[in-house]
Amino acid sequence: MDKRKVAVYGLGNMGYLVAERVAHHFQVSVFDLDENAVAKAADEFGATAIREPAQVAEVAFVVLCLPTPAISLTVLNDIAPHLQRDTIIIETSTVNPYDMEQSARVLKPHGLAIIDASILAGVSQMAAGTASLLLGGSKESIETAQAVLDSIAEKQIYFGELGTGAAAKVINNAVAHAVMVVVAEAGSMATAAGVDIEKLIGLLSDKQMGLHRPLTYRYADRVVNGDYDGGMPLMAARKDSQLAVHLAQSQGVPLFAIQSCHTVYELGVAQGYGREDYAAIAKLWNDWGMPAVPSSS
Template sequence: MSRKQIAIYGLGNMGYLVAERLARQFSLLVSDLDAAQTQRATRELDAIMIAQPQDVAQAEAVVLCLPSPSASRAVLEQIAPYLSPNHVVIETSTVNPADVQACERMLAASGARIIDASILAGVSQMQAGTATLLLGGDAAAIEACRPALDAIAAKQIHFGPVGAGAAAKVINNAVAHAVMIVVAEAGSMATASGVSCEKLIGLLSDPQMGLHRPLTHRYAERVVQGNYEGGMPLEAARKDSTLALQLAHSLGVPLFAIQGSHTVYEIAAAAGYGRDDYAAIAKLWADWGRPAVPD
């Protein structure tokens, strides 16, 4: 019995690894602007090159693993007329929710469905089979392409409607990139003040210390529950932040993320939250009409 077919557009560093995992269970139709990558897939994965847009009609699902939202839209503009209500497009590219929702509108006439399955992993994690898919979309559409999703990554988290998985990845990456700057600043301060970087890493990675507690205690237990009584007063956190700025200045270490963060404590203190637990900075977003958590 012939194997079911999956079409995949995009055979870059991540896309080719996705294709490798899919090829273990499916026959592949492949397309990439780099002809060498397409030829490699036909040779190594026994894939069939997509010669014309209508070729995708025979596939069970279409996987997009492309470098930009515009690339995804360009592909869908070509293939949408050949898709049917039986098709599900799996958007694994890193995009914003509005991009996936725009693609959903493009597919409306065909009846094809789209889900976002953002890949939370680096190349090494995909190779090792430890990647996570952050899913957004209708549960029925997700179940319809479950075999393909399971082939890509066993660990999956469904965040909500179309675009929610994409949003979760962008937010995760934003946190990671912002924390990278904070950690670089902290490391520079440590080096300049003679603090062992190895011991600093041990300190910050302790579950009760700097990197963990803001998430696992102050956000999860205070912000989410709206509990700002007791704890470390915001005024005390503001004082500690001031000390950090003074230390950096005395060491000649430029600060960007930590300096910017201090501004929030100043605003929160001026708003009258000085005696609340310092997690009360989250109330500023509610004051600005964008609550930190749903009501």
Template sequence: MTQPSPVAIYGLGNMGYPLAERVGRQFPTQVFDLDAAALQRAQAAFGATPIAAPSDLAGTRTVVLCLPSPAISQSVLQQIAPHLPRGAVVLETSTVNPEHIHAAQKLLAPYGIDVVDASILAGVGQMVAGTASLALGGDPAAIARTQGVLDAIASKQVYFGALGAGAAAKVINNAVAHAVMIVVAEAGAMATAAGVDCQKLIALLSDAQMGLHRPLTYRYAERIVQGDYAGGMPLDAARKDSVLALQLAQTLGVPLFAIQSSHSVYDMAAAAGHGRDDYAAVAKLWADWGCPTVPPAA
């Protein structure tokens, strides 16, 4: 039986180590990290071979990057690209922007090497448990050449499109999560000050027909995608509710940032004449600014 080609993994940090461990169950692995203890741990746990020099990669057809910054990824690629065989594929699992993926491809192309964005949509616990997801972007042929490694990392994979699309999806997902975190913190502070039970608030906000879900699964997925703003809850009514929330926070002495700034958008949408439309019509502002929230109809 032919021994599979080794997979090189750069970065054995909080996410990189469990990723390498998953790959190491199915493939011979080569690993690199500045932390000698992490290298020793990988050797002991799944027989990984430390990378002593870039020349060690002469027979390596798949490289996985799981690194702290785009600059570090670029530096690693500059060092290893001349030593990889033609037809090799680099899987960039680090959180980067599309511009960094394109820069990597520009660097690798002269050597006949492809890059695929395989952004991790999960926390460390999910990677350990095997429930992580990957947001993929790039040449389907390059993805096919590394499908076994991708499957070892995460069985759930979503192909978002051309090179950089997976990275963009990851960054957008994180942006939403981080912004919602501020809104949730503000909501928790208001609830605590108002004597609202926090567990009941969590149940309310997580209800599929209310709270956090409805703006995405109904107003964006149906109203905005279909351009249907007739009927529904008028923007003027949503703006009125937003005023009440600001007044409540002021009465309770709770500082607001995200909720406060969001109210300004409702003011602008009302001033633009969208007051009687469903409040999803705030999306019309972005279209007016030349940044539509959905692609134009074909």
């Protein structure tokens, strides 16, 4: 048992599991507005309840796992004056880089460091020990907090400066949530058209087909390397997208994501990229002054 003390703020579904995992290796104190959760943590893994900010004066690390960035900031404002100057804050909540910067500004006058360690997992994955942490911040602070990070999740990806781990989590979730809408639309189209759903799932999950190919080939190879020669022309992809929209219309299926995405293919053709591989839609973001990949790639 590491003698350094860790305070965990937030005992929701994910936070409770985080606190439990940390408690296997450290002395843990916990705070949550739900007194039942605090009592349960005391009973199940010996956590000490935090009743007032002054109680965190001896902790070496503070782990935040809270519902909103505003709550994280409120907690930091409350406890920062009471923490030792070398205490490290580990933000595991889902926040944006701007929120990390705000937190850092609150902590700086007190000589406190913060790192982002965004949790990429569901509750079941955290319970099973298969969660991942997306890290951002000072390498020195991360190294100091490594034992705590390891206690939460062994798999970790370091992205760079403060806020980059948080940004990666938000982007990952944005993709997952957008794909969920596309998949729901696809399932509705398939049902209306009499397509076997199980076979459709198999088709879309094939590594050479629907969900994988745009990322693992078209983005990873073509967009990253700026290679748009050959391949499936953007004009052909636009035609296929148009057919999908017409299929949905003929079956009375409302489209939101797929309909919106079709507009991008129209813009790509209008911009003169019609004969290039359809990954060339990424060039539109370059045209708008927001490159799809760094210029050094």
